[in-house]
Amino acid sequence: MAIENQQRIEIVGGASKYASDISGRYRDITFSYKKEEVGRIFNNMRTARSYDVCEYSLANFIKSYASADTGIVGVPVFPYRAFRHHIIKVRRDSILESPRDLIGKVVAIPDYSMTAGVWARGILLEEYQVHWSDIRWVSGPNQRFPVPSTVKINYTTDDLEDGVISGVYDAIISPELRDDARPDTNQRLRPLLRNADDIEREYYERTGLYPINHLIVMAESCLAKHPQAGAALYEAFSKKKVDLFGSNPSSFFGGDEMPGWLAETIARGDDPVPYGLTARNIVNIKKLTGYLREQHLISREPSVQEMFVAS
Missing domain, CATH: 3.40.190.10 (Periplasmic binding protein-like II)
Incomplete structure (x- = not known):
């Protein structure tokens, strides 16, 4: 493929180690990664849909779908979880x-x-x-x-x-x-x-809940231009997760480290931070969606399937 015809997408997100090393080529799409302060990312994406692909607040994402103010689609990659x-x-x-x-x-x-x-x-x-x-x-x-x-x-x-x-x-x-x-x-x-x-x-x-806080989202316009982008992003992040699990899983979230007792479960074959629309992740997302409705932050509970691109 000629250089000028290569598909390139920039991912904008926080400083987590697993994400900052994500650059590479997957399914003929070349990804690069740009670090920004996550609060700024959320505001820019919420107010102006400023990025093709970025890290985003799960609650804000669900709220957008509940109010039909979309223009973005979720990729079932969850870069930040934390107990509260x-x-x-x-x-x-x-x-x-x-x-x-x-x-x-x-x-x-x-x-x-x-x-x-x-x-x-x-x-x-x-x-x-x-x-x-x-x-x-x-x-x-x-x-x-x-x-x-x-x-x-x-x-x-x-x-x-x-x-x-x-x-x-x-x-x-x-x-x-x-x-x-x-x-x-x-x-x-x-x-x-x-x-x-x-x-x-x-x-x-x-x-079984390790609360999901952030996800990766993609502009619908980017998905229309790059139909393989959802699968390529999932593949890229999944590979990096496997690499990090093999070295230092406790550093998965960067500065806000996974609790040591939870990182130890990885050595026993558990995956406390699964990607994809697994049964555990669906329960996790539905739990937060239910909380949003009970707290009067949304009036409709969008389904998990309508919010995410197939991976």
């Missing part, structure tokens, strides 16, 4: 010790519709019978999507993390806090669930 029990944080000296203690309290959250928040609220309800309407929420003024009118929420330009540390708010739900970078002994926040690691392990063993 441990991201519910309180002050180190807080008297709050259980999710039930959050009833009637003020909980900060950076963006109400972010996938991490949807998972956390769903877990609070399903595992601890704490409904999102039992909580008073506070968030920043810049939301990806309008917050449902049924939510008790206030908006502020003040720093949410500082607000929890100073005692203005009771707790915060966020996967990224500045406090996390401090040495353990100097951290001013702690997980509400003191034994969150053990609880997350029991949750996985009982439910």
Whole structure:
């Protein structure tokens, strides 16, 4: 094939090791990879459909399909998963010790519709019978999507993390806090669930859920131009996953590493991060879709099959 006739597609995503080395040629399509901050990627794709292929928020993706605002299609590759029990944080000296203690309290959250928040609220309800309407929420003024009118929420330009540390708010739900970078002994926040690691392990063993947070999406215009792109992307990411599993599986998600106990299951033949529309992944996606509807973020639950390209 002449150079000028080669098919080329740029993938835009975060800095995870398995993805940043994805460049190569698959099914006559040459892929390159460009690293960007994921929040910026999500905003650019949501507002302007800025990329042919990119990493994207699963909750935002489902919400787009539920409202028929598509123009993108999912590739069943899931570049980021994370448990969400441990991201519910309180002050180190807080008297709050259980999710039930959050009833009637003020909980900060950076963006109400972010996938991490949807998972956390769903877990609070399903595992601890704490409904999102039992909580008073506070968030920043810049939301990806309008917050449902049924939510008790206030908006502020003040720093949410500082607000929890100073005692203005009771707790915060966020996967990224500045406090996390401090040495353990100097951290001013702690997980509400003191034994969150053990609880997350029991949750996985009982439910089989390692919550999907991000997926790979492709512009429908790109798929029309490159009909083999979906299968080629799936093949490229799958090969890289096999390569990384053979070296250092715990580094699969880069800085936010897979828990060691979960990485150890790979050596025993388990795959906690499967690609494709497997039974486990379908359950995972349907679980988040159900949470979105229960939280009034969508009014229709799109089927898994309608959202994803065949791989």
